[in-house]
Amino acid sequence: MIDFKRLLGIALTSSLLVLASPSVIKGAETITFSIMPLGQFDISVKSLTDFAETGTIDPDFKFYTQHLKPEELEKLRGLLNHSFKFNSVEAFRFFNTTFGKEIAQQLSYIIAAPTDQSQPFLEGAIVTAAQNPDGFKIIDVINAYGGSDLVLNLDTFKNTIDQADTLYQATDRIFTWLGKQEIPSNPVPPNLKPLALAEPGPQKWTTQNLTIPRPNGQPVNVFVYLPQGNSSPAPLVVIAPGLNSNFQAFTYIADHLASYGFTIAGIDFPESDAARMQDSLQGLDAFPDPNAWLEQPKDVTLVLDTLAQKAATDPAWQGKFDINNVGILGHSLGGYTAIASGGATLEWPELLQQCEQLNKPNQINLNPALLWQCQGVGSAPPASNLRESRIKAVLAINPVTNPIFGPDGMKNLAVPTLIVAGSKDIFAPPVPEQIIPFSLIEGVNKYLLLVQNGTHLSFLEDTDNLPEKIVGPGQDLAYTYMKSLGLAFFDLYLQQDSSFKPYLTDSVVQQMSQEPLPLQLVPSLTPAQLQQAMDINN
Structure with missing residues (x-):
């Protein structure tokens, strides 16, 4: 009955x-x-x-x-x-x-x-x-x-x-559940000051701008920081901004890493920079050509190839960086670019299937990240594997990952990965875009930094003209967090300096954590644990 x-x-x-x-x-x-x-x-x-x-x-x-x-x-x-x-x-x-x-x-x-x-x-x-x-x-x-x-x-x-x-209530349940879990605590070295890494380093650098032509379309603009006085080639960190953003939104972290001897290559992607996307959103320009954003990892490879050629032929560039020891930091769409460059594979049929649902009246999608992914999808599938083998570490802030990597693509990530998720991110909601994908990563060191009250814009500069309620509180604190943890992450996995390992533990992150952006660092999470966290009874 x-x-x-x-x-x-x-x-x-x-x-x-x-x-x-x-x-x-x-x-x-x-x-x-x-x-x-x-x-x-x-x-x-x-x-x-x-x-x-x-x-x-x-x-x-x-x-x-x-x-x-x-x-x-x-x-x-x-x-x-x-x-x-x-x-x-x-x-x-x-x-x-x-x-x-x-x-x-x-x-x-x-x-x-x-x-x-x-x-x-x-x-x-x-x-x-x-x-x-x-x-x-x-x-x-x-x-x-x-x-x-x-x-x-x-x-x-x-x-x-x-x-x-999932988009609006489960996030709070997951953050609360994870906050109750016993995360293994490692001994904190005496006299360790968690925020000391946010202080600028002693290294000097010079900057150069490159305009790199592409086989099709507009050229890529790259802002390069070259360290001065290094005794050996420095690791290189690529910075990939997100949709409607430019490299300048991350000059604070570029300057900081450069002050500790890293070479920096900040990319402006022509199809998704601020000017193009503002015009697109206002109906003054078309959205990027189909698949254009999907191809951004190829721009990373193009940039690395160009830098390798410069280092081989230009005396001013020789010995400045190690082109085979590269990290990448990306935000939002740039986070997608970073994760794809690190080995996660694209699942084109999954994306097409999800996009087809948008025209069905009995299916509503309220995830802005999916709506955006479907804006420019054409019929020609991109390459599924866009891994750049020179990338050795991935730091992705508020990345867009779902459904483009599908249920299996994240399992192919091949390098240590740190994902940052903000509980108040309405543009790339943390549960579908960061937390669930993080639970699927296997076989590499991984970290999930949960930022309570963090928004999609918390870690960006150049947000003065945006409403405070959209940007969120504590931006200066967010910059401090990223300077400290970004430096520790890249020093550990690019410099192979194990003295930075304690900084990537929840014990130290808790000492670093402050209002209005409390932190928690999760070193592991399985799909089964995530399902338990999402259960309303917990």
Whole structure:
């Protein structure tokens, strides 16, 4: 026998959970949905609001919830109360970008109405709800949606519950669970000062800019720091910025590493730099050509080949660096580039399959990283293996990895890897883009640095013109963390200096950790452990 009451409860919960995405629905007096063959059902918005605000379950709402488990109700209420820190002006501007309209279209599938009708109403409801100075919640959007009755697509709700929870609630559960685990503590050497590595080093350097032609398309601009006075060739660190960003966002870490004798090669990728992407998002330019961003690891190889030639033919460059001992630091899309260069293999069929789901009304995707990956996907698959054998260590900050590396690609990473994840990253959400992929890495030394309250922009410079709520708190502290841990990581794995190993332990990271960006360093995590962490009962 089918338990129709439980089916009703789960159906309603499904619909409301999915409203817990960065934009939601409703502003009516009643939420209506249909279950075949049982017919049409509804619940008052007031009942839902009372439950979200106080936990009260009135008789109207109890009809649907009496057969739900306590953890299901807890998940529902948590998602309804999730706050999104955008004001109405920022929301309006966002929905006038190409990317914002894609998000709004995805959300509009929840409403049982033609998209050309539901999407503008939904955008208006979000802009109205965003007038709340403390950030808007699901309930705010529901109460701002015009009309007296809101009809929802139940199939769409049911198919997106898990994703909504993963993007917005599971992150907190995972961070909390990991914080409770016993991480092996290594003895901390006496007199070790965790933040001492953030102080500048004594080395001097010179800088040179290179413009490297490519077989097809615009040239690559490279900013090279050459150490002065080294007794032997220095390790080289490539810096790969992310989407809508330039190398200048990481000059603080480039300067710091150079002051300790590293050679630096900072790359500006022409298809995804700040100027090109700003124009693309505003509809003034096309998004990068299909597969262009996927090919960025080839630009890393091109840069290394060019530097090798310079070192072999130009006396001013000879003996400055070891071209076969290279680390790479990448952020966001540059994090993808770093991880692919380190050996993770691309799974093109997986990406195409995920992108195909975007046009199905019963499937909503709310992960901005996936929406962006699908913007420029063409029909011609790239090479699956873009590993650069000269890369010996990978440091990836807020990397985009899913679904391009699929369930198996991360297993092919061939070098020590440090992944940085921020709990408040809304552009490359930490669970699908960093934490799950980290759990899949096998056979190499790996580290996951969890940054509580960290955003997608925490580790970037040149964010002065962006809203503080998007950038997040404690940027100066974030720079200090990256200087210390970046130097320790590359000294350990490029210089083979074991004295830096203690810095890459949770014991030392805890000494380094400060508000408003508390840290935790996770040296291992398996898929089974991750599943336990995501369980709402833990």
